[in-house]
Amino acid sequence: MQKFDAIIIGSGQGGTPLAVKLAAKGWKTALIEQRYLGGTCINDGCTPSKAMIACSNVANTVLHSNKWGIHSVGFNVDMPYIVGRKNSIVENYRNKIGQTIEQTQNLSLFMGTAVFTGHKTIKVTGEALGEEYKLSAEYIFINTGATPLIPSIKGIDQVSYLNSTTILEEIKVPKELLIIGGSYVALELGQMFLRLGSSVTVLENGPQLVSREDPDVSAAIKSMLEAEGMQIFTNANTTSVNKEDNSIIVNVQIDKLEHKISGTHLLVATGRKPQTSVLELHRTNVLTNEKGFIQVNDRLETSAEKIYAIGDVNGGPQFTHISYNDYIIIYKNLFENANLSTTQRQVPYCMFTDPQLGRIGLSEQAAMKQDIPYKVYKLPMTKVARAVENGRTTGFIKALVHEYNDTILGATVIGEEGGELMSIIQMAMLGGITATQIRDMIFAHPLYAEALNNLFRSPDH
Template identity: 55%
Template sequence: MEKFDAIIIGSGQGGNPLARKLAKKGLRTAIIEKRLIGGTCINDGCTPTKSMIACAKAAQTVREAAQWGIYLDQHSVSIDLPFIVERKNKIVTQFRNGTIRSLENEPDISIFYGTAAFSGIRQVSITQPDDKVITIEATNIFINTGAATIIPEIPGLSEIPYLTSTSILDIKQIPPELIVLGGSYIGLEMGQLFQRLGSHVSIIEPGPHLMSREDADVAAVVKNMLETEGMTIHTSSKPDKISGTDNTLSLDIVSGTSRKTITGTHLLVATGRRPQSAELQLSNTNVTTDEKGFIQVNDQLETTCPGIYAMGDVKPGPAFTHISYNDHLLLYKNLFENKQLSIKSRQVPYCMFTDPQLGRIGLSEKEAADKGYPFKVACLGMDKVARAIETGQTTGFMKAIVHAATDKILGAAIIGEQGGEIMSVLQMAMAGDLTATQLKEMVFAHPLYAESINNLFMTLEK
């Protein structure tokens, strides 16, 4: 049995940088990956989807060129999906190979490929691709196994071919009619991507509005912008039964007391993600999970078994790549720099990469109300933003929640061109305890989108 100072299970955006930091301290570190180095972000998530979304945006810009006085000889856009997929694959390979090199260049890192399972509190068995099983042990073990697509129990679903957010990235033909189960971030990003590539997309969302964690007015703006592009969106609609032939899928959906059937050629399941904890055989440790399989951790990411930690999507909480990365920083600083950092005190920004983007930070209006804060809402349509008017990108709005007594910013939602970048400006303002009044009076370069932050907070004077 080979002994290490640390074992990291999973090579995602938390595991890889943690492994390198530990190795640079001279700690013998094992990193175990059952599939591809880089985890979901590089291989199936952020990198490939944003690469393809960029292509879809280019197609949409060409279609809408006339609004800028640019006229094309052809009347339609020709999409080369194999080229788009190959471009995506090259970028993914570039990122993955860079990560592999960074790990292999550290002499104190050993990479093991295979499926990991605990055989004891400090022991991990690895079933390798050739079915050979080896066992290693370490004092500290870090779990970074991520999450996978939830496949809902819908009658008939197991009997038809369906796509996930992973498999749809490698299809060779554009689906003529794509039905998307799930109206949250992944479903909407993928839906708009394929709508712009030439599919007709229908979104099926059981909740009363898209993106259940967002305010209703934010969801309404997103719904309208997607419908304007030709997507069909069914909210308050629960999938009830699905059937299919070689060329057609039929999905029964129930909305209240009414029932209807919609048809399509392809189905994408985007109904959420589950933690990949089942294969770990945690019963051989003192590590506990909740009813959904998420590994339970304290505010410093230690599990119920001392010396075993969890980071990224396998634990409860926000499931974002940047949170997984921040998890590794928190762990390293607490364990090796004697810090007392807590996941409870960090900011949680995120962005949905539809076009235009939705950037979010802090509390929503509903969350602020639920917490009992006295607050004011600043709101400014993108059609009132000079830069947006000049560039023809007026879809969306800016919204900020401001504490009525302290004038501090509690949260913001930005739907618009470069919405994530504008949100990041507000995030830094929140980190620096700047007030809405200070931002209203701050000098921004003209005519940036960020300059509209002045006008956003001027709306509080009305």
């Protein structure tokens, strides 16, 4: 039995920096990784998808270059190159993580599958045949993340469906891509392949796309994607799938009417589930909820003393930056008596369609549920000078402001670099800068940020 001060299971965006910092503090630390260093973000999510989306955005610019007076004679999509470029970027990030771990004193890396054998004892089954390690530690941090959730649709196991990981390895553009799901992954990847030449159909079970957003936000996103040629169905309940000849058939109820929709490829993008089943958590008294997510308090502590869960596995917002902030909370609480909690933090996020969707703070629906008095300020991108000059006028900026004290409650930006503009509003919210102060602030001309002056001129309603 190898004894450590701390064991981190999973090398994602929370686990790796935590392991490095604990080791730097002199803790004898073990980091266990089952698959690839870097977790979902580096290997399956942010890095690879955004690298490929960048290529599709170039394709879209070339396709529509006439609107800028640039006349091109078509183009060819080199998917092996696009996938290879993505793989090169991923491998570079992964290798840098490996170098950091290797150069960190007091830190040992174990490649293999971790299973609890007792309260704070872990067995690691290594990559090599018969390789096995037994570890124990006073502190354990679980960062095993999540994996694509495949719903129990009749016939799903009889067809070659893709998920958010496997679709990024396709070296041929799907001719007809069917997507079950209508949230961030579905829409980002759907638009990407649409721009690379696929015919794309999205089937969303709920009444609107991106269900957590306000109806006007969802409607704008639907409109912009349909304008590019994407076929979108909401209230679309997939009942079964099957294969006919060289096509995949999705049987779906749309507004209670039966339809058969065929395609050459099927992407299932219906959410993610936690990677906890293999851990045997019952042996260490760590409780999970009905979906398998590890239950934690607002300090990320589990039901077992000195065992923590960080990142997607704890059921919090499934974003890389939240996983990283989990690490910050734990580290500062352990070593700086910071008394931080998850209830104190902002949760910004961005959907990387083109244009982007950036979100921070309360939506209208949330403000109404909480009975908070608010005013809405809204500015279409057609009235943003920089957007007009760039020829990128799709979308709008929308902010919620408290009715009585002028503080900003939340904001949504659909527009070019919408995430960056959202981040400015986020900093204003954190700093207590009011809508009136932003209205009268000097921004460099002609930045997108300058639009915030006009946004806060008068409320929309």
